Amino acid sequence: MVDISAASSLLTEEERTFQTVVRQFMEREVRPHVEEMEREGRASDEILKKMGSAGILGAFAPEAYGGGGGNLMTRTIVAEETARINAGLDISLMVNISLVARHLIERGTEEQKQRYLVPLLAGDTWASICITETHGGSNALSPKTRAVRDGDDWIITGSKMFITNSPIAGFFLVFARTSGEDRRAAGGTLFIVDADTPGLSAGKPFDKLSMRSSPTAEVAFDGVRVSADHVLGEVDRGFYYMLEGLDLERVFEGASNVGSLQACLDLAVEYSGEREVFGKKLESYQLTQDKIARMAMGLEMSKVMLYQLIRALDAGETVTRAASVLKLYSSQAAMEAASDTVQILGGYGLMEEYPAARLFRDAKHHEIGAGTSEIQKIIIARETYKSYGH
Numbered sequence: 423m424v425d426i427s428a429a430s431s432l433l434t435e436e437e438r439t440f441q442t443v444v445r446q447f448m449e450r451e452v453r454p455h456v457e458e459m460e461r462e463g464r465a466s467d468e469i470l471k472k473m474g475s476a477g478i479l480g481a482f483a484p485e486a487y488g489g490g491g492g493n494l495m496t497r498t499i500v501a502e503e504t505a506r507i508n509a510g511l512d513i514s515l516m517v518n519i520s521l522v523a524r525h526l527i528e529r530g531t532e533e534q535k536q537r538y539l540v541p542l543l544a545g546d547t548w549a550s551i552c553i554t555e556t557h558g559g560s561n562a563l564s565p566k567t568r569a570v571r572d573g574d575d576w577i578i579t580g581s582k583m584f585i586t587n588s589p590i591a592g593f594f595l596v597f598a599r600t601s602g603e604d605r606r607a608a609g610g611t612l613f614i615v616d617a618d619t620p621g622l623s624a625g626k627p628f629d630k631l632s633m634r635s636s637p638t639a640e641v642a643f644d645g646v647r648v649s650a651d652h653v654l655g656e657v658d659r660g661f662y663y664m665l666e667g668l669d670l671e672r673v674f675e676g677a678s679n680v681g682s683l684q685a686c687l688d689l690a691v692e693y694s695g696e697r698e699v700f701g702k703k704l705e706s707y708q709l710t711q712d713k714i715a716r717m718a719m720g721l722e723m724s725k726v727m728l729y730q731l732i733r734a735l736d737a738g739e740t741v742t743r744a745a746s747v748l749k750l751y752s753s754q755a756a757m758e759a760a761s762d763t764v765q766i767l768g769g770y771g772l773m774e775e776y777p778a779a780r781l782f783r784d785a786k787h788h789e790i791g792a793g794t795s796e797i798q799k800i801i802i803a804r805e806t807y808k809s810y811g812h
């Protein structure tokens with residue numbers, strides 16, 4: 423395939439070379455293990471370690487902690503190429519790297535970075551980020567999980583729901599209310615909790631429709647005691663970090679969707695170029711071409727916007743509304759593309775021997791995770807009114 427997308431022109435020569443290297447790595451080291459990951463409900467520690475050793479995990483992180491010293495675009499390229507092969511592995515890595523590692527880089531002490539960031543970038547451990555609770559993930563500023571001071575320590579009590587990587591994580595970033603009222607950003611604190619801390623327990627992985635390669639479970643905090651040096655950043659500022667992290671996560675959801683869209687297009691073009699119906703290749707029918715054109719359009723638009731937003735984030739700009747636009751648009755485009763891919767494959771699209779069924783299942787996740795489509799519309803409308811002074 424020749425890359426004819428307009429978005430490529432937004433990459434530097436060096437970034438394009440990096441993209442080729444990552445793509446080859448994914449084809450060689452990851453693709454042969456996708457079925458095993460889906461079956462086992464997780465990627466193996468060996469794959470994670472290989473990615474760490476190849477410098478793929480920490481490409482954007484400071485060299486002092488084992489990273490490659492690159493910009494956020496390098497992380498985007500890795501996310502896109504991972505999702506193109508397996509969206510489940512991509513969300514596990516999104517948590518490890520785009521969320522947890524980034525919080526540690528932004529606000530960790532030197533000791534926290536050495537202890538948690540270095541092994542994460544090296545691919546020696548998995549990590550989790552705990553925001554959602556059983557009473558409703560959309561209302562993220564009203565957690566029931568609390569942390570109270572006890573001398574120099576903090577005691578965390580509560581539970582978190584749908585936590586990616588939790589059955590295999592070495593440590594957790596946990597958002598808990600430490601002061602203030604529900605639905606207020608002030609008064610939340612971000613804690614680092616080791617998996618073996620007494621009182622912390624992760625449940626059994628859920629059996630789920632989407633993202634089967636990524637383990638998800640409930641996590642309970644039953645009077646979990648941590649010392650003050652487990653606070654990440656400042657006390658009572660944690661929910662501001664969460665909101666900032668969510669903007670970034672939504673942009674990275676765009677990268678995941680771009681990878682999924684590309685995977686759909688790859689499969690749909692290949693299959694329709696081979697399959698004959700009524701004596702002619704599927705690709706020669708205009709009803710097939712309509713599907714391919716809409717897929718290519720969704721991919722092109724999502725990718726251009728993704729790369730623009732990554733450049734804006736690298737320049738330190740706030741992109742709240744645009745991040746929601748990208749998340750909403752690209753997840754709708756990916757869902758439609760996955761549905762059309764299944765359709766192009768006909769009955770084979772519903773069989774597990776082709777990746778279309780997995781692409782279809784996984785695409786649905788991005789209309790729900792990291793803020794549902796309804797929440798993105800609420801944010802887009804709110805930010806739009808705000809910009810008019812309402």
Ligand SMILES: Cc1cc2nc3c(=O)[nH]c(=O)nc-3n(C[C@H](O)[C@H](O)[C@H](O)COP(=O)(O)OP(=O)(O)OC[C@H]3O[C@@H](n4cnc5c(N)ncnc54)[C@H](O)[C@@H]3O)c2cc1C
Binds near residue numbers: 550554557558584
């Ligand atoms: C596989 C998987 C992995 C996940 N990983 C993590 C993780 O690692 N860490 C983490 O913290 N969370 C994680 N989540 C949680 C995810 O972010 C939440 O599921 C999501 O935010 C939605 O929350 P909810 O499921 O509680 O739905 P709810 O908030 O209960 O929403 C239910 C429905 O109500 C709609 N709704 C909500 N508010 C409004 C409104 N004002 N108007 C109209 N409709 C509304 C929603 O759009 C949705 O359709 C994960 C979820 C999944 C499925």
